[in-house]
Amino acid sequence: MRALLLLGCPEVPVQTGIALYIANKLKDEGFEVISAGTPSAINLMRVADPKKTYIDSYMEIERCIDQMGDGKFDADVSFGFVHKDSGLQFLATVAVLSSGTPIAIVFGREAEELSNEIKETLDNCLVLWAKVVHNPMELKKKIDEVDRWASVLKR
Amino acid sequence: MGKCIEKMSYEIMLKNALFKESSDFIRKNSEIVYYVEPGFKVFDRRLIGVPPIPIGVGNDYIMLTYVKPCYGAFVLKLPRDDEEVEKIKVEDKKYDQKHRKTRHK
Numbered sequence: 001m002r003a004l005l006l007l008g009c010p011e012v013p014v015q016t017g018i019a020l021y022i023a024n025k026l027k028d029e030g031f032e033v034i035s036a037g038t039p040s041a042i043n044l045m046r047v048a049d050p051k052k053t054y055i056d057s058y059m060e061i062e063r064c065i066d067q068m069g070d071g072k073f074d075a076d077v078s079f080g081f082v083h084k085d086s087g088l089q090f091l092a093t094v095a096v097l098s099s100g101t102p103i104a105i106v107f108g109r110e111a112e113e114l115s116n117e118i119k120e121t122l123d124n125c126l127v128l129w130a131k132v133v134h135n136p137m138e139l140k141k142k143i144d145e146v147d148r149w150a151s152v153l154k155r
Numbered sequence: 156m157g158k159c160i161e162k163m164s165y166e167i168m169l170k171n172a173l174f175k176e177s178s179d180f181i182r183k184n185s186e187i188v189y190y191v192e193p194g195f196k197v198f199d200r201r202l203i204g205v206p207p208i209p210i211g212v213g214n215d216y217i218m219l220t221y222v223k224p225c226y227g228a229f230v231l232k233l234p235r236d237d238e239e240v241e242k243i244k245v246e247d248k249k250y251d252q253k254h255r256k257t258r259h260k
Contacts, residue, residue, distance in 0.1 A: 009225035038224050061224060062201075069194040069201050085173045089222045092205040093193035121205045 001030065001150065004075035006061070006094060007037030007045070008087035012108045014136040015081050016044045021140060022079060022105070022149075023054035029150055032056050034075065036064035061090065068097040076100045076153055083108030088118055095122050101154045107132050107139055126152055158198045160221075160233065168218065169230040174204050177220040177228035185211025185218050189247035197239060204228075207250060210243050217243070 003026045005019050023033045035045050036059040049055050059067075067073035077100050080091025088104075095102040102122060106115045106129035115129035128146075130139040146152065169180050182188055190207035202208050203222040211218035217239060221229045 011225070041224075065194065065201050065203065069196065084227070085175075086222050086224050086227050089174045089193075089204045089228070090224065093201075093203045096192055096206060097194045 001032070001077075001153075002075045002100075003031040003033050003149070004064070004078040004094070004098075004100075005033065005035040005037075005055075006064070006078055006080045006090055007035060007041040008081045008083055008090070009038060010041040010044050012083045013134050014107050014132050014139060015041070015083070016048060017136050018105060018107070018139055018143070019045065019079075019081060020048060020054050021136075022143060023049075025143075026149055027054060029148060031077075031149070034059060036061045065090070065093060065097070068094065074098050074100060077103060077149060079103045079105055082106045082114055082118065084110065084114075088114060088121075091118070091125075092122055095125060099154075101126070101152060103152065104128070105139070105143075106130075107136075109133060124154070158236070160198050160200050160231070163198070163233055165234075166232040167229055168232050169228070171226055172228045172230070174220065174222060174228045177230045178204075178209050180230050181209045181211040181218050181220065185209075186213040187211070189243050190250050191243065191246045192250055195246050197243065198233070198236070207254075210247075212240055212243065 026033050033055050034057050035055045042058045078094045082088050102125045104118045104127045111129045111131045115127045118127050128142045132138050189210045192206050193204050194201050215235050217233045
């Protein structure tokens with residue numbers, strides 16, 4: 001099983017910590033974990049995980065979309081990290097191109113509005129959200145309520 | 156391989172916008188508007204966004220939204236390319252048929 005972490009712009013501090021936290025759980029469940037994002041978002045992950053304990057490989061976000069569009073790359077589950085409109089747009093694109101399950105991890109100051117918009121626009125997308133910017137604990141609590149990521153995959 | 160947008164002479168009509176704002180701009184300022192799924196490639200770029208994604212076409216231009224993760228949506232006005240316009244028309248027809256079928260289910 002393969003999981004994709006689709007990172008947004010890394011200007012909100014909780015993103016990197018939450019992404020690595022989810023990756024840790026995914027690795028425990030036996031997923032191959034791939035992270036896609038801007039060069040800055042990817043480099044923050046690389047620096048925090050030098051031994052590739054959590055992330056197996058990285059892709060630049062436009063290359064990821066391009067390869068999905070060409071049918072050369074896909075994932076069983078794609079986590080979109082959303083804290084602004086552009087994050088929602090990238091997740092919506094992956095939801096169309098991928099045969100896997102989309103999951104939205106929403107945070108930042110506009111988390112509630114963005115999570116409502118995702119629920120309205122993306123069918124069958126699990127949305128976990130918390131209005132957090134610096135302290136990830138409220139979002140971590142929501143993530144911990146999902147017992148196994150494998151159980152939310154499309155059947 | 157399609158032409159590289161970055162090397163074309165394009166005009167930025169709107170920048171750092173929400174996707175909805177860029178879509179509205181294209182709808183209001185184009186002669187003809189076609190609709191496609193996200194991931195459809197125009198020149199060398201795949202379009203990003205919540206479907207349906209509008210593409211504006213006129214006598215001498217193609218207008219589309221380019222989404223950057225950190226900077227939001229940009230509306231680019233590119234020189235018209237007849238080959239690209241034909242691809243867009245075919246994709247618009249496919250999109251229309253697919254979603255008409257869904258609506259009748």
